[in-house]
Every structure is written in structure tokens, then in C-alpha cells.
Amino acid sequence: MLSRESSATLMSAITAFLYREARLQDEHQYEAWEKLWTDDGVYWVPANGADIDPERQMSIIYDNRSRIALRVRQLMTGKHFTQTPQSNLRRLISNIELMDEQPDDGDIAVASNSLIFESSLRDDTLWAARNEYRLRYVDGELRMASKKVILVNNDKAIYTLSFLV
Amino acid sequence: MNMMTGVSPWERLIRPDRVHGSLYTDPDIFEAELKNIWYRTWVYVGHESEVPNANDYVVKSIGPQSVIMTRDEQGKVNLLLNRCSHRGNQVCSFERGSARSFTCPFHSWTFANDGRLVGYAFPDGYEGQDKAQLALGRVTRVESYRGFVFGSFAADGPTLREHLGGAAETIDRLVRTSPEGEVEITAGFLKHRVKANWKFILENECDGYHPAFVHTSIFGVADSMIGKLYGGASTALTRDYGNGHTEIDLRPEFRKRDAPMSWFGTSEERLPDYTARMKAAYGDTAAREIMIDGTPHVMIFPNLFIAEIQMFVIQPLGVDDSVQHVTALQFKGAPDLNRRLRQQTMGSVGPAGFLLADDSEMYERCHRGVLARNPEWIFLGRGEKRQRQDELGFTVGHVTDEVPSRGIWTHYRNLMEPI
Ligand code: FES
Numbered sequence: 285m286l287s288r289e290s291s292a293t294l295m296s297a298i299t300a301f302l303y304r305e306a307r308l309q310d311e312h313q314y315e316a317w318e319k320l321w322t323d324d325g326v327y328w329v330p331a332n333g334a335d336i337d338p339e340r341q342m343s344i345i346y347d348n349r350s351r352i353a354l355r356v357r358q359l360m361t362g363k364h365f366t367q368t369p370q371s372n373l374r375r376l377i378s379n380i381e382l383m384d385e386q387p388d389d390g391d392i393a394v395a396s397n398s399l400i401f402e403s404s405l406r407d408d409t410l411w412a413a414r415n416e417y418r419l420r421y422v423d424g425e426l427r428m429a430s431k432k433v434i435l436v437n438n439d440k441a442i443y444t445l446s447f448l449v
Numbered sequence: 450m451n452m453m454t455g456v457s458p459w460e461r462l463i464r465p466d467r468v469h470g471s472l473y474t475d476p477d478i479f480e481a482e483l484k485n486i487w488y489r490t491w492v493y494v495g496h497e498s499e500v501p502n503a504n505d506y507v508v509k510s511i512g513p514q515s516v517i518m519t520r521d522e523q524g525k526v527n528l529l530l531n532r533c534s535h536r537g538n539q540v541c542s543f544e545r546g547s548a549r550s551f552t553c554p555f556h557s558w559t560f561a562n563d564g565r566l567v568g569y570a571f572p573d574g575y576e577g578q579d580k581a582q583l584a585l586g587r588v589t590r591v592e593s594y595r596g597f598v599f600g601s602f603a604a605d606g607p608t609l610r611e612h613l614g615g616a617a618e619t620i621d622r623l624v625r626t627s628p629e630g631e632v633e634i635t636a637g638f639l640k641h642r643v644k645a646n647w648k649f650i651l652e653n654e655c656d657g658y659h660p661a662f663v664h665t666s667i668f669g670v671a672d673s674m675i676g677k678l679y680g681g682a683s684t685a686l687t688r689d690y691g692n693g694h695t696e697i698d699l700r701p702e703f704r705k706r707d708a709p710m711s712w713f714g715t716s717e718e719r720l721p722d723y724t725a726r727m728k729a730a731y732g733d734t735a736a737r738e739i740m741i742d743g744t745p746h747v748m749i750f751p752n753l754f755i756a757e758i759q760m761f762v763i764q765p766l767g768v769d770d771s772v773q774h775v776t777a778l779q780f781k782g783a784p785d786l787n788r789r790l791r792q793q794t795m796g797s798v799g800p801a802g803f804l805l806a807d808d809s810e811m812y813e814r815c816h817r818g819v820l821a822r823n824p825e826w827i828f829l830g831r832g833e834k835r836q837r838q839d840e841l842g843f844t845v846g847h848v849t850d851e852v853p854s855r856g857i858w859t860h861y862r863n864l865m866e867p868i
């Protein structure tokens with residue numbers, strides 16, 4: 285158990301990290317966002333619920349670290365037409381909670397809610413999600429070892445989701 | 450037929466090398482399509498492997514209509530309409546499950562999973578009523594081909610086998626990728642919605658002209674082998690099977706490579722278990738041929754697209770509202786191949802897919818584009834002069850030619866003409 289003081293310090297570091305990630309995503313700073321990942325990072329957006337087995341069932345995104353890099357490289361080409369022009373985005377991050385301060389593997393389990401307003405050529409779209417992270421200190425900096433984005437409507441037919449969620 | 454002029458409206462809208470833009474945007478035409486295509490011809494609904502056991506069910510669709518595909522206690526597959534025969538409430542609200550019966554939540558009528566009405570609440574109010582007259586509605590004809598279940602609302606008309614015609618052979622080819630000769634649909638579906646008419650999707654599935662441009666961003670960074678297949682020097686073909694079914698036949702390119710599993714960017718060495726099972730099932734020579742040729746790239750009109758490693762089902766909801774349901778193809782007895790199929794499919798397709806996010810962007814931009822009234826036409830003449838007949842008499846062209854679109858519109862006109 286962390287002391288109350290160190291817990292508050294950790295919480296403010298995590299909050300700052302999540303806000304920064306949100307801003308990098310909203311502003312399409314792809315490379316800076318990619319640097320937030322650990323070398324073994326997993327980026328997962330399940331479909332049809334929160335608890336499917338991603339090794340057996342289709343997910344909207346299930347990227348290992350090299351596929352995260354590929355996703356970023358595709359966005360960087362400027363010819364990924366679904367993001368050319370880029371969506372205008374702003375997201376709110378809230379309900380940040382430390383879920384498990386010191387899990388066995390040393391990662392920090394954190395969860396938040398997000399509400400994202402996307403304006404694209406097609407229309408305006410509102411996205412809502414539960415985000416579950418495992419964060420890790422690497423060389424004194426917080427990094428994402430995993431991020432799971434559970435869209436509230438992931439069981440329904442959804443429009444193209446080509447920005448970083 | 451317009452009695453005054455003797456000219457069919459469809460003749461004015463559909464020409465050999467061009468079609469009118471309003472075909473994609475006119476709500477009256479969309480309603481006519483529901484009647485003449487979706488609620489009449491054979492439409493793909495689901496796969497038998499999605500309801501493997503007695504009492505399994507899964508909710509599917511034909512156009513905007515919700516259809517429950519059940520396997521009843523006798524093992525028969527039924528396509529039931531999700532509409533209570535009392536006052537119309539939907540009787541099933543879950544996407545899949547196991548149920549002997551469905552009880553309507555409104556007034557508690559209960560239907561067996563073969564559609565029979567088996568009971569109603571407070572039955573004394575229905576004295577003398579014949580329950581057999583109040584069964585769930587059903588898709589009039591149900592037939593399956595190698596596990597793929599199709600439905601037609603027309604009481605008569607061509608059989609499924611007649612409808613599939615030459616394209617049935619592509620499904621034969623597909624199932625041979627399994628050492629046990631069977632496809633399994635078990636990986637769950639992504640549902641990708643687009644604000645565009647369904648025919649933009651239909652026509653794009655065998656459009657070999659766009660990949661070099663629409664997918665340049667991913668081909669450039671993923672050192673993909675796909676780009677070359679759709680280049681000017683490619684020997685791959687487009688084919689029109691008739692009845693609206695179209696194909697991109699990549700076998701000429703894969704045969705040149707002469708390397709088993711190259712079609713899937715892998716090799717026998719990396720799939721030793723699969724290779725051994727294929728050789729045991731088909732013998733060395735036939736297994737090698739199957740593993741060189743790969744799986745088909747075929748669009749079965751109007752809604753089943755088999756795209757080598759995945760399967761799409763196109764669902765129209767409105768004139769500018771469509772859903773692509775997509776899942777990885779899985780082959781019985783091929784666990785190591787199936788794992789790779791799921792991984793590659795997840796990367797490529799669905800709302801965040803490296804390929805389909807850009808295809809879908811094109812569908813939506815095309816739909817907004819054709820709302821402009823000039824030029825009125827969509828020009829589909831590419832390769833008209835160089836198309837030819839193959840040895841079976843089907844029209845073929847260069848992989849980038851618009852043979853598939855012309856085939857689709859010829860069939861479309863035949864279906865729409867009677868009204
Ligand atoms: S509407 Fe179904 S029981 Fe009345």
C-alpha cells in the first residue's frame with residue numbers, strides 16, 4: 285500500500301500523462317504519441333463486448349508494438365485518405381482511477397472514461413469509451429504497456445474509426 | 450415500361466458503358482431495389498457453422514429486415530422473421546444464443562425455434578383459433594451451398610445452384626483450402642457502417658483499378674505484395690460470371706510465382722502443420738496446386754464478398770446507409786492457418802482497418818460526389834474494347850478493367866426491368 289502522499293503524487297503523474305496522451309491524439313501528433321508506448325505495448329479496441337478473447341475473436345484494433353508502428357507510419361504518409369484531411373477532434377478524459385496500485389508484474393492499472401467529438405468530411409460523430417491502461421515507469425517516464433479502449437457501442441455497426449482513439 | 454414512349458426507364462438509366470448517378474441516390478430506386486432484388490433474389494444470410502448445434506440461433510438480416518437463423522431440434526436450418534405474429538414486436542433481442550423457443554415480451558406468445566406458435570397467454574380468448582395460421586413469418590425459400598445459407602422471398606424462380614451458376618466453382622475452390630473441405634465462420638463479425646449507397650461497395654469489391662491509389666499509404670509502408678497484383682503489368686483477370694457475380698482472378702500471378710502459400714504472403718515452411726494436413730487430404734500434387742492458387746476473390750451478387758482471407762456481407766439500410774459485416778475466414782482442420790487469417794484480417798478490415806478505412810472513405814465521397822448533377826453519368830467503359838471470352842465463355846478483362854461493374858449493371862437491369 286502506498287502512503288497517502290505518494291499515492292496522490294502518483295495520481296497526479298498519471299492524470300498528467302493521460303491528459304497529454306489525449307492532447308497528442310486530438311492534435312494528430314502521431315510520432316510523439318507512438319513514443320508513449322513501451323517496447324511490448326498492446327493497443328486493443330475490442331468489438332462485441334469488453335471481454336472477448338482477442339486471440340480467437342475479431343477486434344476493431346488488436347495491435348502489437350510493430351503494428352502500432354505500422355498504423356502510425358500509414359497516418360504519416362499523408363495519403364491515408366480517411367485522415368486526409370484529418371478529423372478535427374476534442375476529447376474529454378474523466379473518472380480517472382487507480383485500479384490496482386501494485387499488481388504482480390509491477391505495472392500500474394489505471395482506468396478512465398473518454399468522450400470524443402469528431403468532425404470529419406462525413407459528419408460529426410460522438411464516441412464514448414472506457415479506457416483501461418497498464419502503465420509502467422521506463423527510465424523515469426510513464427509509458428503505456430497496454431491500452432484497451434472499450435467503445436460503448438462496440439456491438440453495433442460503427443463508422444470508420446481512423447483517428448487514434 | 451413507359452407506355453407513352455415505349456422506352457423502359459431502366460434503359461435510360463443503364464447504358465452499356467455508363468450508368469446514371471441517380472441510381473445511387475434516388476430513394477424511390479432504393480425502395481424498388483428492396484422489392485426487386487433484396488426481397489426476391491437469393492441473398493446470403495449466414496453460414497451453417499454459426500449454428501452448429503440443435504437449438505442454436507444467430508440474428509442475421511436481409512436488407513433492413515431482421516432474420517433469425519435457427520437450427521431446430523431436428524437439425525434443420527430455418528430463416529425466421531424477427532416479428533411477432535401478434536402485433537409485430539421483435540421476438541428476439543439477443544444476437545446469438547441457444548433457445549428451444551422464443552417468447553415475445555409484449556403479450557407472451559411463444560414460438561418454437563422452427564417458427565410454430567406453441568402457446569399464448571390466457572388462451573381462452575382465442576377459442577377456435579388455429580395456431581398454425583399464426584406462425585412466425587419465414588424466408589420463403591432456404592437453400593445452402595457448401596455451408597453458405599441463402600434465402601429468397603420469391604416462391605418460385607431459379608434454384609440457388611442456378612443463381613450461383615459459374616460462380617459456384619469459386620466456392621468449391623474456397624472450401625478446398627481446408628484439409629477437411631469446410632469453411633467455418635467462428636471469429637465474430639466487425640460491423641462497419643458507411644454513409645453511402647450499397648452499390649458503391651458492391652462494385653468496388655472487384656474493382657482492380659483502385660488499389661494502387663486508394664491503398665498506396667499502406668502498400669508503401671507495409672512492403673505488401675498486393676500492390677503488384679493490381680499494376681498495369683499484372684496478368685490477373687477480372688471476370689463476369691453472369692447473374693451479377695464477379696471475380697478478380699489472381700491465379701495467373703500466383704501460378705507465375707509457383708510457390709505454395711505465396712498468395713497469403715507465407716510459405717509451407719512457416720505453416721508445417723497445415724501443409725502436412727493438406728498433403729494428407731489431397732495428395733502432394735493437388736495440395737500443391739491448391740496452395741499455389743489460393744482462395745478466390747469473388748463478389749456473389751448482391752451481398753456476399755469472399756476476399757481471399759475474409760468474408761464480407763453487405764447490408765443496405767437506406768439509400769445512403771450501409772453496413773459491411775466482416776469476419777476472418779476460418780478453415781476446418783487448419784488451426785495454424787486460421788490464426789494468421791484472424792491476425793491479417795483484423796489489421797486490414799473493419800472501421801479501423803488499414804485497407805477498409807480508405808475504401809469506405811471512397812464510398813462516402815462517391816456518394817456525396819454523385820449528388821452533383823453534372824456530368825449525369827458514371828463512366829464504366831474501361832477495357833470495353835479489350836475484353837474477351839475465357840474458355841468457359843465468361844467475359845474476362847485486365848485486372849484493372851471495369852468488366853465486373855458492367856456485369857453487375859447488366860444483371861441489375863434484368864432484375865429491375867419488370868417494374
Ligand atoms: S406482440 Fe408479441 S405477443 Fe403481442
Ligand SMILES: [Fe+2]
Binds near residue numbers: 659660664804808
Ligand atoms: Fe480497396
